[in-house]
Amino acid sequence: MKILVIGPSWIGDMMMSQSLYRTLKSQNPNIIIDVIAPAWCHPLLSRMPEVNEALLLPLGHDVIGLSIRWRLGQILHQKHYDQAFVLPGSLKSALIPFFAKIPHRIGWRGEMRYGLLNDIRVLNSADFPLMVQRYIALCYPRSHINSSRDLPQPLCMPTLKVQNKEKKITLYAFKIYSKRPIIGFCPGAESNPLKKWPHYHYSQLAEFLIKKGYQVLLLGSTKDRITGERILLNLSQEIKKYYCNLAGKTDLQQAIALLSCCHTVISNDSGLMHIAAALDRPLIALYGPSNPNFTPPLSKKSKIISLVSGCYSAQKRKTDEEYHPSLIQITPEKVMMELKLLHYTCRSINASFND
Secondary structure, eight states: EEEEEOOSSSSSHHHHHHHHHHHHHOOOOOOOEEEEOOOOGGGHHHTOOSSSSSEEOOOOOTTTOOOHHHHHHHHHHTOOOSSEOOHHHHGGGGGGHTTOOOOOOEEEEETOOOOBEEEEEEOOTTOSSSSHHHHHTTTTTTOOSSSSGGOOOSSOOOOOOHHHHHHHHHHHHHTTTOOOEEEEEEOOOOOGGGGOOOOHHHHHHHHHHTTTEEEEOOOOOOOGGHHHHHHHTTTTTGGGGGGEEEESSHHHHHHHHHTTOOOOOEESSHHHHHHHHHHHOOEEESSSSSSSSSOOOOOOTEEEEEEEOSSGGGGGSSOSSSSHHHTTTTHHHHHHHHHHHHHHHHHHHHHHHHH
C-alpha cells in the first residue's frame, strides 16, 4: 500500500500530522507513506521514521500555482499511489492527488472539494474538537468513526527524538558551555503577531530565571531577532552573559536539537511550541487570541496559560496595542508560579514512569 499525504504548510500543523502517520503505521507496518510539503517542513519530516520520502511542494502560502500542481500530479502519477490524504482544507491542496489520478482521495470537505476528493468527510467541529483528532479520524472508514469518542485510545501522539551526540555537537557549535540548566524562550508567532507575549514580560522572566541559576536560550526565525534584542536591552548588565539570542542563527534541525537540550521551554502558541511538546520537554504555553482547545501542545508535561474566554475568532481583531491585551495580562509572576507547579508535576510523572 502506497500513500501520498498532502501535508500542512505550517510547522506546528506538520508536527501534529505525525499522529496520522504513526496511526497508519500501527495499522499496517508495511505501508509506504510519502508526504508533499514546502521545503521549510522537510527538516521535521526527516525526523519522522514513519515517512518514507518528503516530496517538495515549491509553492508558498496562498499560492495557487495551477500549472505547477498539474505538472507535479503528472510526475506523481508514475509512482502509482493507492491512497491520498489531503490534510489542508483548501481547494488547491486537493488538486495534486486529483491530477495524479490517485484512486482513493480522502479529506474533510473544506472548500467544497466535491469531485477532487472522492472520500469526503463532513466535519462537525464539536465531534472532533482537536486538530489531531481530525487527522487521526481520516485513517478509519467514515462509517466507523462518528466522533472523537470512537477513536482508539490512547491516540498516537507526535514524538521526536534527538541523539546525545547531536545535542553535544549543536551545543558546541553555538558555544553554549555553561553548566547552568537551559530555559528555552520561543517568542515568535509566524502566523499571527497578536499571539506574541510582550518582550518586556520575557525580559522580566529572564531576569527571574537567571538569578535562580538558569541560562536562557532564545530560539526563533530571523523575524524574532529584534524581539530577542529588545529582551536583552531590559536585562541587568551582570546577568546578560547568561542570555543567548539565537533567533535567525539556527536552521530548524539545529533548533530542534537545542530545544531537546532545554530543561524547560517557555513559548507562545507557535510551531516551536509543538516541537518542544513532541520532544517531551516541560513546557509553558502562552495563549492569547488563539484557541488552546483546538491546537494545544500534545504533552503531559505542558501547562497552558490563557486568559481569553468566549469566542476566539472575535479575539483575533486588531488592536492599537503592540500586544494583545489577554497576553499583556499574563504576568511574569504568573508564569513563574505555573513554572514551579509544572516542575513539581514533571517530577511526579517521571517518578511514576520509573516505578
